[in-house]
Amino acid sequence: MxxxxxxxxxxxxxxxxxxxxxxxxxxxxxxxxxxxxxxxxxxxxxxxxxxxxxxxxxxxxxxxxxxxxxxxxxxxxxxxxxxxxxxxxxxxxxxxxxxxxxxxxxxxxxxxxxxxxxxxxxxxxxxxxxxxxxxxxxxxxxxxxxxxxxxxxxxxxxxxxxxxxxxxxxxxxxxxxxxxxxxxxxDAKADKTVMKEKANIITIIAGIISLMIGYVSLIFMEQLREIGVFSSAIMTTLGTYLIFSSFIPMIVKCLKYNRKWNEKGIQSFTFSQLMFRVHSLKKLLATVAMLIALGAGAISGGLAFKNNGEITVDRTMVYDTTIHTPSAEEENIIDKIPFIEESEYRYKADGEFDYFLKEDLEDQRPLINTEMVRESTEVKRLEAALPDEKDSLRDVQDKARNGSFEMEHEWSLFLNTLQDTYTNQPLIVSQNVYEDIESEEQTVFVGKTDDFMAYTDQWAALDEIKQEQMDTETAEESYGVTSKYAMYKSYDTVATGTVFMGFFLGVAFLAMMASCLMFKVLSGANQDISRYEMLRKIGVKKKLLERSVYKELFLVFLFPAILGVTHVLIGMNMFSFIIYEPYYRIWVSIALFILIYALYYLLTVKMYKEMVLPDKDV
Known part of the structure; x- marks a missing residue:
């Protein structure tokens, strides 16, 4: 039953x-x-x-x-x-x-x-x-x-x-x-709209100060770190609730008492309705603004994190591929890639040192990152002087062992990127010393294209060949390849999951946010029916009342949207010290939010009109 x-x-x-x-x-x-x-x-x-x-x-x-x-x-x-x-x-x-x-x-x-x-x-x-x-x-x-x-x-x-x-x-x-x-x-309970002027002014000031502290914490997150995380979250949230409990009602009150706007058509009724509305909804509107920030921020963060992978590997490794003594299969793949910069360096290895030929490095000066500071990192030709060693092979080895072998730091960094294994110390030696080394000569090829992402299939094929070679040499499964593409894929794996998590969490937050606002508006619709009926009985046309509904609910939806999007636009800056381009395609998340929000606004208007303005003759 x-x-x-x-x-x-x-x-x-x-x-x-x-x-x-x-x-x-x-x-x-x-x-x-x-x-x-x-x-x-x-x-x-x-x-x-x-x-x-x-x-x-x-x-x-x-x-x-x-x-x-x-x-x-x-x-x-x-x-x-x-x-x-x-x-x-x-x-x-x-x-x-x-x-x-x-x-x-x-x-x-x-x-x-x-x-x-x-x-x-x-x-x-x-x-x-x-x-x-x-x-x-x-x-x-x-x-x-x-x-x-x-x-x-x-x-x-x-x-x-x-x-x-x-x-x-x-x-x-x-x-x-x-x-x-x-x-x-x-349905007969009256809404309370009592506003104490002094208390309201204090609340407005406190809300603005709280928001400013929260925004400053977001902007200077790199400097503030842990303190910034807590202060931004607490002060932005507090400021949002204070603004909606004081500043928004004051704005509506100013609209209500502006004679030019208030006396036009039935806008006096619209603004009166809005005054009741914002007072009953102020806590929810603040919550909606925060959920907009979380939802749109989750989507924006996912997209920016995904984009960060390509930028990170480009700034970490200048050359797109590094291949030691290329096989025929690798040569075949390399020949099909249009490199804008390519070089081949000779070296010998004896188990303790990797000896790179000075003449090759002089004739083919490599590209390097000038600084590892994200704002000023740029690629340039390595111009540092090469070691001017006149010593014998034994003297070079002795100097390297006691730490007195002189080599510019930039050359050391570059040679480390060329090494197949990091167990050997890289040295730069002249032709005479190089010829005295009793080891098999090897080569290392480096190449850079104009667009790393355009040749991912080729990089993947080269890594697969290298992995097979490593597994064969060790007769068992070895560690993974440490190439630029391998670094990108490792980053991209986590980033891909983050993108999808951010997207679906963002959509869930935005949908729940909009539906909560819709439910709250509709749950108070029964109290408004008598007001609309009264206006219809005294001769107000239904079309005018429908316009009033559109305007009133538009402003109700607009207030949290403005503050929520502002939170997103300022808040994404908090990722600037871990993501190169935190605002990457931020328009996608904002456009998605506007679409979801607009659909819920139109649905709310439609359902609200059906409740307060039913199709019947008066």
Whole structure:
């Protein structure tokens, strides 16, 4: 009987429940997707690159779980507001409060289970899609990966059933504390808009100062480090809440008392509605602004981190490839790459030293990074003087052993990049000394293209050949190749996981943020119905009232959007000391936010109009 009543109650508010279900399904689907990549150990253990990403998706799961918990807690409050008057009428007609609480509990669990089933189904499809995208980026086979993964499904069901149970109990307790008359008259409560001028001015000043401290901490994060992390998080959050509790209401009040704007059409009514709205929503609007910053920031951070890999390897290693005594197969690949800079140096090795021929280095002066400071790093021709040794081979070796062999630091850095092994000390010797070394002569080829990323297939093929040579020489699996491409792939593996985590976490944050704002606006719509009815009865046209709704809700959505985007634009600077271009394609995250936000704004307007301006003749 309870299930039937709960189902009928949900059907009567199906439009509201569909919107609620959409947000829950998205959260569940993304959470399940993260679990398939975090728990699928049978697959990840076979791929070191994928295994290194497990931590990223575990962290993402924890963040998503935390946000989802508060999202579900809030949406359940919305559910209670939808039915509270109906519950009050049931109690007046004789229904016991215990029965009503049980009915509400069943409703909450029922919508939770429906959302779980749909969410996991969507999550399975999403997992298959995302896995293909990630594995395609890393050229890894999908063998062993399961988008339909039982452990991930069990974790998802267990976690969300627990959340639905806890939030249902929370609503159960809240309902116990509400009197019957308060439930029946819930729509008739007036909003409080009392503003004490002196206290408000103090709050505005405190909010501006807090925001400035937070922004300064973000801008100078490299200098402040740990202090900056804590001060930026605390002061930016505090400033946001203070601004929305004082400064935004003051702006609305100024709009209301501007005669030029206020007396035009029915804008007096619009601004009055907005004054009530911002006072009841000020805490939520501040939360929305912070979630916008987190959501758009997560997407921007992922894209910037991904882009950072290519820049990092380019600034770390000037030459795109370094090959020792190229084989015929390697020569064939090299010949097909259009190098803009290439050189070949001769050297000999005796197990203690690598002897590089001075004449080769003089004739083919290499390119180097001038400084390892990210703002001023540039590539230039190495101009440092070469050692002018007149000594014999034995004297050169003795000087190297006692540390008196003189060689410019820049030459030492360059030669280290040429070495196949870092166990030998590099030395530069003249032709006479070089000829006295009784070792087989070897060569090392270095080449630089105009675009490292345009020839990734060739770099991968060269690394594969080198790895096979190393495995053959040691008769067992050896350490990986330490090439520029290997460095890039190692970085890119983690970056790829970060991009996808940032993207889906960002979308989840943005969707939950917008839906929370929508739920809050709609939950107060019942109190506005009488006001709109009154205006329609005195002859105000419906089109004018619809315009009023558009303007009012536009400003409600606009305030947190402005501050949230400002947080993102300033906040991305905090990554400047670990990411070369923190603002790389930031327009993507902002455009995605605007798209999601606009869709929720239009949906909110549509549903709000249907509630306060139903299609009927007055």
């Amino acid at each position: 309870l299930v039937k009543l709960a189902w009928n109650g949900m059907k009567s508010k199906r439009k509201d429940y569909i919107v609620l279900l959409t947000g829950l399904v998205m959260a569940i689907a993304i959470f399940y997707m993260f679990q398939t990549l975090a728990l699928n150990k049978g697959f990840t253990s076979d791929y070191a690159m994928i295994n290194s990403m497990q931590l990223i998706f575990n962290v993402g799961s924890v963040l998503l779980a935390a946000v989802t918990f508060f999202y579900i807690l809030y949406t359940n409050t919305f559910l209670l507001s939808l039915r509270q008057k109906e519950y009050g009428v049931f109690m007046l007609l004789g229904a016991k409060k215990r029965y009503i609480k049980n009915l509400m509990f069943v409703e909450n669990m029922l919508i939770g289970i429906i959302a779980l089933i749909i969410g996991v189904a969507v999550g399975i499809g999403l997992s298959a899609l995302v896995a293909r995208l990630i594995m395609g980026q890393m050229n890894v086979s999908l063998d062993g990966y399961q988008s339909f993964y039982t452990p991930s499904m069990l974790v998802t069901f267990g976690f969300f059933l627990f959340l639905f149970f806890v939030t249902s109990i929370w609503n159960h307790v809240r309902l116990s504390k509400i009197e019957v008359l308060d439930l029946v008259n819930a």
